[in-house]
Amino acid sequence: xxxxxxxxxxxxxxxxxxxxxxxxxxxxxxxxxxxxxxxxxxxxxxxxxxxxxxxxxxxxxxxxxxxxxxxxxxxxxxxxxxxxxxxxxxxxxxxxxxxxxxxxxxxxxxxxxxxxxxxxxxxxxxxxxxxxxxxxxxxxxxxxxxxxxxxxxxxxxxxxxxxxxxxxxxxxxxxxxxxxxxxxxxxxxxxxxxxxxxxxxxxxxxxxxxxxxxxxxxxxxxxxxxxxxxxxxxxxxxxxxxxxxxxxxxxxxxxxxxxxxxxxxxxxxxxxxxxxxxxxxxxxxxxxxxxxxxxxxxxxxxxxxxxxxxxxxxxxxxxxx
Amino acid sequence: xxxxxxxxxxxxxxxxxxxxxxxxxxxxxxxxxxxxxxxxxxxxxxxxxxxxxxxxxxxxxxxxxxxxxxxxxxxxxxxxxxxxxxxxxxxxxxxxxxxxxxxxxxxxxxxxxxxxxxxxxxxxxxxxxxxxxxxxxxxxxxxxxxxxxxxxxxxxxxxxxxxxxxxxxxxxxxxxxxxxxxxxxxxxxxxxxxxxxxxxxxxxxxxxxxxxxxxxxxxxxxxxxxxxxxxxxxxxxxxxxxxxxxxxxxxxxxxxxxxxxxxxxxxxxxxxxxxxxxxxxxxxxxxxxxxxxxxxxxxxxxxxxxxxxxxxxxxxxxxxx
Numbered sequence: 001x002x003x004x005x006x007x008x009x010x011x012x013x014x015x016x017x018x019x020x021x022x023x024x025x026x027x028x029x030x031x032x033x034x035x036x037x038x039x040x041x042x043x044x045x046x047x048x049x050x051x052x053x054x055x056x057x058x059x060x061x062x063x064x065x066x067x068x069x070x071x072x073x074x075x076x077x078x079x080x081x082x083x084x085x086x087x088x089x090x091x092x093x094x095x096x097x098x099x100x101x102x103x104x105x106x107x108x109x110x111x112x113x114x115x116x117x118x119x120x121x122x123x124x125x126x127x128x129x130x131x132x133x134x135x136x137x138x139x140x141x142x143x144x145x146x147x148x149x150x151x152x153x154x155x156x157x158x159x160x161x162x163x164x165x166x167x168x169x170x171x172x173x174x175x176x177x178x179x180x181x182x183x184x185x186x187x188x189x190x191x192x193x194x195x196x197x198x199x200x201x202x203x204x205x206x207x208x209x210x211x212x213x214x215x216x217x218x219x220x221x222x223x224x225x226x227x228x229x230x231x232x233x234x235x236x237x238x239x240x241x242x243x244x245x246x247x248x249x250x251x252x253x254x255x256x257x258x259x260x261x262x263x264x265x266x267x268x269x270x271x272x273x274x275x276x277x278x279x280x281x282x283x284x285x286x287x288x289x290x291x292x293x294x295x296x297x298x299x300x301x302x303x304x305x306x307x308x309x310x311x312x313x314x315x316x317x318x319x320x321x
Numbered sequence: 322x323x324x325x326x327x328x329x330x331x332x333x334x335x336x337x338x339x340x341x342x343x344x345x346x347x348x349x350x351x352x353x354x355x356x357x358x359x360x361x362x363x364x365x366x367x368x369x370x371x372x373x374x375x376x377x378x379x380x381x382x383x384x385x386x387x388x389x390x391x392x393x394x395x396x397x398x399x400x401x402x403x404x405x406x407x408x409x410x411x412x413x414x415x416x417x418x419x420x421x422x423x424x425x426x427x428x429x430x431x432x433x434x435x436x437x438x439x440x441x442x443x444x445x446x447x448x449x450x451x452x453x454x455x456x457x458x459x460x461x462x463x464x465x466x467x468x469x470x471x472x473x474x475x476x477x478x479x480x481x482x483x484x485x486x487x488x489x490x491x492x493x494x495x496x497x498x499x500x501x502x503x504x505x506x507x508x509x510x511x512x513x514x515x516x517x518x519x520x521x522x523x524x525x526x527x528x529x530x531x532x533x534x535x536x537x538x539x540x541x542x543x544x545x546x547x548x549x550x551x552x553x554x555x556x557x558x559x560x561x562x563x564x565x566x567x568x569x570x571x572x573x574x575x576x577x578x579x580x581x582x583x584x585x586x587x588x589x590x591x592x593x594x595x596x597x598x599x600x601x602x603x604x605x606x607x608x609x610x611x612x613x614x615x616x617x618x619x620x621x622x623x624x625x626x627x628x629x630x631x632x633x634x635x636x637x638x639x640x641x642x
Contacts, residue, residue, distance in 0.1 A: 004642045120539055121611065141471040149538055150462040150471040150608055152502060153493035157538060157611035172474035177506045181473060183637045184501035217470055217478060218441055287471055290442065290478035310641055316504045317638035320631055321325045 001310055006166040007040070007134065007189035010113070011067040011091065014038025015306035016189030017179065018115075018136075018168060019196050019298075021045060021071025021094055022144060022284070024052075028059025030201040030298055035064040037299035038306075042094055045072040047232075048081030057088040067091040069115075073145070074098030075235055079106065086110040096138070097145060097238055101130050117170065117191070119147025119237065120154070121161050128162040135162055136191050139171030140222065143194040143286035145240045146171065152185065159186040174288035176308020183313065192305070194286040199298040205276045208283040209295050211243055217287040219244050225251040226282040228258050229269045241286055246279040247272075322631055327487040328361070328455065328510035331434070332388040332412065335359025336627035337510030338500065339436075339457075339489060340517050340619075342366060342392025342415055343465060343605070345373070349380025351522040351619055356385040358620035359627075363415055366393040368553075369402030378409040388412040390436075394466070395419030396556055400427065407431040417459070418466060418559055422451050438491065438512070440468025440558065441475070442482050449483040456483055457512050460492030461543065464515040464607035466561045467492065473506065480507040495609035497629020504634065513626070515607040520619040526597045529604040530616050532564055538608040540565050546572040547603040549579050550590045562607055567600040568593075 002008075005016045017039035019026055023046025031041030041064065043056050053070075060068050069092035070085045077095070082103055085093070093107050096117035107114050116127035117136035127135050137158040139151025151171040159167045169182035170191035182190045197204045198212045222239040225248060234240075242248065247269070251258045258265060272280035296304075323329075326337045338360035340347055344367025352362030362385065364377050374391075381389050390413035391406045398416070403424050406414070414428050417438035428435050437448035438457035448456050458479040460472025472492040480488045490503035491512035503511045518525045519533045543560040546569060555561075563569065568590070572579045579586060593601035617625075 002642055003640050005640055121537060122539075139471060139473065141474050150460060150473070150493055152460065152471070152473045152499060153462050153495070153538055153607070153609040153611065156496065156498045157609075160611075172471055174474070175477065177477045178473060180505035180637070181502035183640060184505045184633050185498045186633070216442060217474055218443075286474070288474040288478075290474065290481075312505050312507070313634075313637045313641060316501070316634045319324050319326055319504060320634060321323055 003183070003306060003310060005183070005188040007168065010133070011040050013040055013067065015302055016183070017302055017305060018042060018189060018191045020170060020191045020193030022193050022197060023047060023073070025197050025202050025204045027203040028056035028063065030196060030199055030203070031060045031068050032063030033199070033201045033298035034196065034302055035066040035068045037302035039302045040092070041068045042092070043068070043070045045070045045081065045085055047073060047076050048078055050081065050084055053081060053084055057085060057090070061088050069093060071096065074100055077103060079103070082106055086112065094136070096136070098235070100127060100132070104130060115168070118158070120149055121157050124158040124162050128165050132165065134166050134168055134188070136168045136170050137187070138191070141287035142171035143197070143220070143241050144284035145234065145238050147237055152181070155182065155185040155187050172286060172288050174291040176305045176310070177312050178288065179305055179309035180312035180316065183309070184316070194288060195292055195301055195305070196298060197285065198292050198295045199301055200295055201298050207276045207278050211278055211283050212285050212289055212292055213294060215243050215285060215289040217290045220285055220287055220289065221248060221252060223248060223252045224255055225258055228255055229262065229266055231266065240282070240284060243283045243285050245283070324504070324627060324631060326504070326509040328489065332361050334361055334388065336623055337504070338623055338626060339363060339510060339512045341491060341512045341514030343514050343518060344368060344394070346518050346523050346525045348524040349377035349384065351517060351520055351524070352381045352389050353384030354520070354522045354619035355517065355623055356387040356389045358623035360623045361413070362389045363413070364391045366391045366402065366406055368394060368397050369399055371402065371405055374402065374405055378406060378411070382409050390414060392417065395421055395424070398424060400424070403427055407433065415457070417457070419556070421448060421453070425451060436489070439479070441470055442478050445479040445483050449486050453486065455487050455489055455509070457489045457491050458508070459512070462608035463492035464518070464541070464562050465605035466555065466559050467543070468558055473502070476503065476506040476508050493607060493609050495612040497626045497631070498633050499609065500626055500630035501633035501637065504630070505637070515609060516613055516622055516626070517619060518606065519613050519616050520622055521616055522619050528597045528599050532599055532604050533606050533610055533613055534615060536564050536606060536610040538611045541606055541608055541610065542569060542573060544569060544573045545576055546579055549576055550583065550587055552587065561603070561605060564604045564606050566604070
């Protein structure tokens with residue numbers, strides 16, 4: 001038994017599951033593990049650090065013979081970083097948070113598929129017009145950066161707006177029930193982030209994974225403070241969902257004061273990140289942390305989420321009498 | 322063909338659809354129309370105005386022989402309003418936003434079922450401990466008052482927390498895809514609000530319905546300003562999702578300034594409500610307004626949402642190969 005959708009057919013997958021390209025967390029080992037398990041592993045290209053990209057993309061390519069890819073933060077991407085990534089021959093590039101059009105020619109020339117992740121219906125229409133092969137409707141319950149709309153009403157609105165371009169759902173999905181719901185909404189699969197942050201193969205710090213295991217959804221907050229303290233000028237609509245910690249409790253809602261104290265706060269923050277002190281350093285995490293109870297191997301996550309989705313779809317169909 | 326769940330079995334329904342008890346909007350005519358169409362119609366008891374309650378509950382009782390009910394805002398409810406409602410012999414009472422326990426003895430003594438609507442997992446556990454027969458997991462995408470968690474990750478978290486008590490999903494559901502997703506998440510049905518606001522039988526002003534028809538999800542905002550200007554002291558966690566309008570653009574984010582100018586602003590606001598001027602008066606609406614294109618009879622909404630959910634569940638099961 002397997003779930004077959006336009007996503008699985010397009011990339012030769014066994015399961016309609018995509019690893020969200022979480023910056024610094026979704027490295028080559030994790031991406032390859034997801035792809036080898038029959039999902040689609042995406043390396044988190046993030047802000048485009050060349051040394052990191054070279055190492056992780058090389059790892060991904062060497063560890064899987066199946067489809068894999070790489071994701072970038074569009075507003076921060078560069079033609080150099082993209083060219084470096086394409087030199088490792090990924091099957092797909094995911095672009096999120098900005099206008100994808102400047103990067104389309106290079107992606108097409110490399111024979112790569114383009115997935116655009118969007119956070120509202122207008123950006124979905126723009127991605128469709130730009131020629132995206134798949135569009136990810138990302139809800140605000142997602143961990144890390146995102147927008148303001150919630151997954152459940154956003155997915156069908158975007159399906160209607162961009163048809164017949166296939167849509168994937170992201171945000172709030174950490175088990176097979178979420179995947180089954182995404183398919184019921186009309187998506188062709190799901191992008192899953194936080195659940196894979198807590199995979200054994202992820203590059204997340206063990207202390208961060210432990211916090212994700214223990215956290216509940218109400219512990220997550222959309223905030224700008226971790227961008228401000230790191231010096232990233234994220235455009236207006238995007239905030240990052242992270243676990244509450246001492247730093248967040250201190251600065252969230254006092255963004256102006258934090259910006260004025262960067263000389264003192266930024267070095268201390270970077271030291272906390274380097275030392276894995278998560279009372280200060282951020283742990284990006286989505287609302288679905290309620291559903292994550294243990295760090296597990298990526299392959300087990302892929303097969304369990306997919307099997308549970310199959311079970312849920314059969315059970316839901318059995319409600320029809 | 323029909324969808325059979327614990328909800329439909331408990332109340333003898335044809336469809337696992339509950340009319341959200343929208344204050345001032347879900348009157349007896351609308352509630353009875355939903356019940357007669359095979360859903361569960363709930364009159365919006367709201368803040369408990371006796372004259373309104375008497376008129377609308379009498380209407381509901383006289384117009385349907387099927388199961389129907391009434392909902393109250395728990396923190397604002399009174400034993401008098403509840404007793405008045407129970408004198409009309411509803412089959413079910415829904416309590417939302419506060420501790421249901423003070424009202425449980427009267428509800429039980431009347432032979433009524435209790436549905437508790439909650440906005441987070443802790444309140445779900447409390448409602449389960451209090452003895453709720455059904456628990457509604459309401460996501461922040463809902464129109465009107467609500468909390469901060471999103472429906473898609475909240476429903477399975479609450480299902481896990483309160484099992485085996487059956488759970489309904491609310492927030493962001495306006496068509497059969499949303500209902501199908503709710504069932505895939507493990508809910509036994511869906512509470513639907515905004516879609517029924519734009520029903521022919523709702524007591525919503527025609528001008529408000531017209532705004533809902535035209536609006537998109539990004540036009541909705543969670544805010545406190547409409548509570549402040551009306552003088553309602555809603556407890557901390559709850560805000561109301563409404564369509565953006567001139568009044569919201571002027572005051573949202575300036576709550577303190579509005580509170581200081583109530584002497585001038587409140588009379589002008591109440592006049593706008595009375596005159597149906599929705600550049601000032603609020604229109605509560607959820608993010609799913611994207612999916613609402615026309616005012617329709619309630620019976621047509623019930624049967625169409627249910628039929629589309631059946632179709633989606635069959636289509637999703639057909640993905641299994």
